[in-house]
Amino acid sequence: MKLDIKQIEEIARLARLELNEKEKKMYAEQLSVVLDYVEMLNEVNTDGVEETCQVTGLEDVVRSDKVEECPPDVEEKIIGNFPEKLGNLLKVRAVFSEET
Amino acid sequence: MSSALNKLTIQQAHDGLKKKEFSSVELTKACLARIKKRNSELNAFITVCEELALDEAKKADEMIKKKKPFDGSRSKQKMLLGIPFCVKDAICVAGARSTGAAKILDNYIPPFDATAIKKIREQGAVLLGKNNCDAFGHGPSNENSMYGPVKNPYDLTKVAGGSCGGSAAAVADNMCIFSIAEDTGGSIRQPASFCGVVGLRPSYGRNSRYGIMPMASSLDTVGPMTKTVEDAAILMEIMAGRDERDATTVGDKSIKSVKSIKNLRVGVPREYFESEGMDKEVKKIVEKKIKSVETHRNASIKIIDVSLPMTKYAIPVYYIIVPSEDSSNLGRLDGIRYGVRAEADNLYDVYAKSRAVGFPEEVKRRIMIGTYALSAGYYDAYYRKAQKVRTLIIQDFNRVFEQVDILLTPVSPFPAFGIGEKKDDVLAMYLADVFVGPAAVAGLPAISVPAGKTKAGLPVGLQIIGPRLREDLVLKFASLCEKTK
Secondary structure, three states: OOOOHHHHHHHHHHOOOOOOHHHHHHHHHHHHHHHHHHHHHHHOOOOOOOOOOOOOOOOOOOOOOOOOOOOHHHHHHHHHOOOOEEOOEEOOOOOOOOOO | OHHHHHHOOHHHHHHHHHOOOOOHHHHHHHHHHHHHHHHHHHOOEEEEOHHHHHHHHHHHHHHHHHHOOOOOOHHHHOOOOOOEEEEEOOEOOOOOOOOOOOHHHOOOOOOOOOHHHHHHHHOOOEEEEEEOOOHHHOOOOOOOOOOOOOEEOOEEEEEOOOOOHHHHHHHHOOOOOEEEEEEOOOOOHHHHHHHOOEEEEOOOOOEOOOOEOOOOOOOOEEEEEEOOHHHHHHHHHHHEOOEOOEOOOOOOOOOOOOOOOOOOEEEEEHHHOOOOOOOHHHHHHHHHHHHHHHOOOOOOOEEEEEOOOOHHHHHHHHHHHHHHHHHHHHHHOOOOOOOOOOOOOOHHHHHHHHHHHHOOHHHHHHHHHHHHHHOOOOOHHHHHHHHHHHHHHHHHHHHHHHHOOEEEEEOOOOOOOEOOOOOOOHHHHHHOOOOOHHHHHHOOOEEEEEEEEOOOOOEEEEEEEOOOOOHHHHHHHHHHHHHOO
């Protein structure tokens, strides 16, 4: 499976990664190599084989739905990790711009 | 005595503290002195918490003095009191900068402990710092860290292995008594083999994953890296068990239930010895080690030649499932709520630029492979196909475990390789995990114990793989292998 620069740009857009031209070229080559390699799975007949999503065999694991208070010092630390803030509020760029 | 305190095992350090032969402050200072002396060369730590460590050690000493925590039945509960340790940087530790070895979290200080770390700190263990690793656990060489590669204590021109190269080097070089690390596809076992220490990947679900920076949620495990098998067992007893914050944890805590390993049937899967690129010296060392176990006079062990034909498909399965789950998990790192945010005019650019400068090359590569494999139209061909082959790999192991109780294999086809040697060959790097990938894909417990050294003086590990949730068997057998020569 060969990927071209256009496909790499689309994958990077979906993944929210800004790439420069050199990176696009490099990843186009490397991803193609990896995808070629994993093609070997097509040798394996998987007709009627169930998928493995998890290996524990556990089912319907539940816990009581109760709210745990966040201690004030932990709250302070979480807010302390905000890259930008306004008082205790997290500051972000506008989600809707005028053009959209 | 105090100059060699950093060389002690958990059991030895515990005994010494109990008998008041030395204090936790002395023990901690010995480790810190070793870190100071060696870290600029080895680069095993991203963050050293000197002040915090000495403070915690002082508190431990006071407790030992006043409260007699080692008396009677309480002694078992306080096995780790006053013992200095370190943690892979991709595991969250409250109050200690935890970067995951990526610049996007350069300033991140978690407000909470991962469950496994919480259990260890509740015992009064002393945190020395955070170990370097491949960013978010991506890689078998520790060269994917944005804080530089870790060097192998046995040869500074060689890699320490990955992803937990920092943990392995710190334990091997006696910068700590033990380290807690994380294994998704070999991250504990392979560096343990390269640095000559003990590293256990537990069964998936045995230890809580809560608080580790998630890589592949269906494979990630937290495990110990130690100087002895005994120490690994001590840590497993403390960490194991059900956690409400990780729905995949199992309640079973039987780490030491097996009494005897006499008449054990030991399988040696031929696919692990006939692999392409297998180093002849490594093969010889591992075969010699297996022979020494077979001829051990008290064991009456029967070695049986077995076959695991699906072995070669584990790496392609791994490199679809892991990047897919990675790409989804790493979506949370976007410079919004924590970590480093890039300056940009609009929201999309904040995401794209923060991630562009905050992730190293390999992290971006995996995110893109995963994004592609999960995208509309390709999901069935890649992710679903890999999940089906994963089932066949599990069945392969199940079949073999009807014939034998345990498996012995090499950990890596080669000893530690040169720094930079495989850097430009993505596939060669991925294939370094060829012997550690299968057990991970199947969710099985597996340990690396030192088997010997090459003529050049590089350590080689022996891998012991057990059936699911049979850590008791794996550990008991590993402690026999540790003794044979």
